[in-house]
Amino acid sequence: MTDERDHRTTLGPQQERPGNEIAIATTGFAFALVLTGAAFAIPSASFIWGPGHYAALFVLAVAQMGVHLVFFFQLSTAPRQINNILALAFGLLIVFLVIAGSLWIMAGLDANMPPMTAS
Amino acid sequence: MTATVPLDDSDQLAGTGFEVHSDEGAAPREEVVGFGFWVFLLSDIVIFASFFAAYAVLRNSTAGGADSRALFSLGNVALETLCLLLSSYACALAHVALARRAAAAFLIGLAATFALGALFLTLEIREFADFLARGATPQSSAFLSAFFALVGLHGAHISAGLIWLAGLAALFVLQGSGARYGSRFFCFALYWHALDLVWIGIFTVVYLMGVLP
Structure with missing residues (x-):
């Protein structure tokens, strides 16, 4: 009985049906493959308006990260996962502050620098 | 029997109506271990975020040297991505095999995870060696410093993961799947x-x- 429980190791509650776990991992892998393929096709997709490439890549990356969280980490909105979701939300807040804050401040500094040439 | 963790007390509640599945009871061990490790991973991701921020700020500071368009070849990167994705998939399958007590399938999954991870690392080291041979060293520009720091940090994590994985495989071969093995492998996954x-x-x-x- 203890052994049974010790192997019930997903972030989320245990899946009831056997076979389900393999199907979940395989679905996630298939989604990830499609999204990765799409992302690698973007740089040579000349039919997309230039600055749109960045938006498309960003959206595909966020989508694939979501796929990984749902299918590989098996995060869900189940009540027992509330701590995991809260920790993730806090982590995302810090990540956003670090990246967006750095870009914002450094772009401001850069704009106020006197023109320089590399020596 | 090693020191009993208080969290395992929930065992004694079986059948009393206060099992771990009620909202009130103590969380089962692997859920607590999972949460703690999840918090560690998120802090690790915050470290990566600062490296990402540095790279994003410095990506155009090439100091007149080679820029990203001149250096990167997407074919190699696509291959690396495929290796890492397949490795992650193999790891998920090994996890299922462990839960089902399929020892042979589990070890095959571990071997596949390790081999694909090692292939990824080989491709990355080859790419780095190629950059260095073309004179694109970390010292030559802020862009390259940030690039080698960010991608190198990820590579270092992969190396540590491979060592950890080898240790887990050795432990499984020597001792089999003990009571704590599940949560140990879970953390690795x-x-x-x-x-x-x-x-x-x-x-x-x-x-x-x-x-x-």
Whole structure:
């Protein structure tokens, strides 16, 4: 009985049906493959308006990260996962502050620098 | 029997109506271990975020040297991405095999995870060696410093993961799947998936955005 429980190791509650776990991992892998393929096709997709490439890549990356969280980490909105979701939300807040804050401040500094040439 | 963790007290509640599945009872051990390791992984991701921020700020500071468009070849990166994704998938399958007590399938899954991870690392080291041979060293520009720091940090994590994986495989061969083995392997699986998650950011921000016109 203890052994049974010790192997019930997903972030989320245990899946009831056997076979389900393999199907979940395989679905996630298939989604990830499609999204990765799409992302690698973007740089040579000349039919997309230039600055749109960045938006498309960003959206595909966020989508694939979501796929990984749902299918590989098996995060869900189940009540027992509330701590995991809260920790993730806090982590995302810090990540956003670090990246967006750095870009914002450094772009401001850069704009106020006197023109320089590399020596 | 090693020191009993108080969290395991929930065992004694079986059949009393206060099992761990009620909202009130103590959480089962692997859920607590999972949460703690999840918090560690998130802090690791915050470290990666600061490296991403540094790279994003410095990506155009090439000091007149080679820029990302001149250096990166997407074919190699696509191959690396495929290796890491397959490795993550193999790790997930090994996890299922462990839960089903399929020892042979579990070890095959571990071997596949390790081999694909090692292949990824080989491709990355080859890419780095190629850059260095072309004179694109970390010292030559802020862009390259940030690039080697970010991608190198991920590579270092992969190396540590491979050592951890080898240790877990040795432990399984020597001792079999003991009471704690499940949560140990679970932590490794989370770590490995998290590295794949970070790699999504790297191939998007560094490589794909790096070759955009």
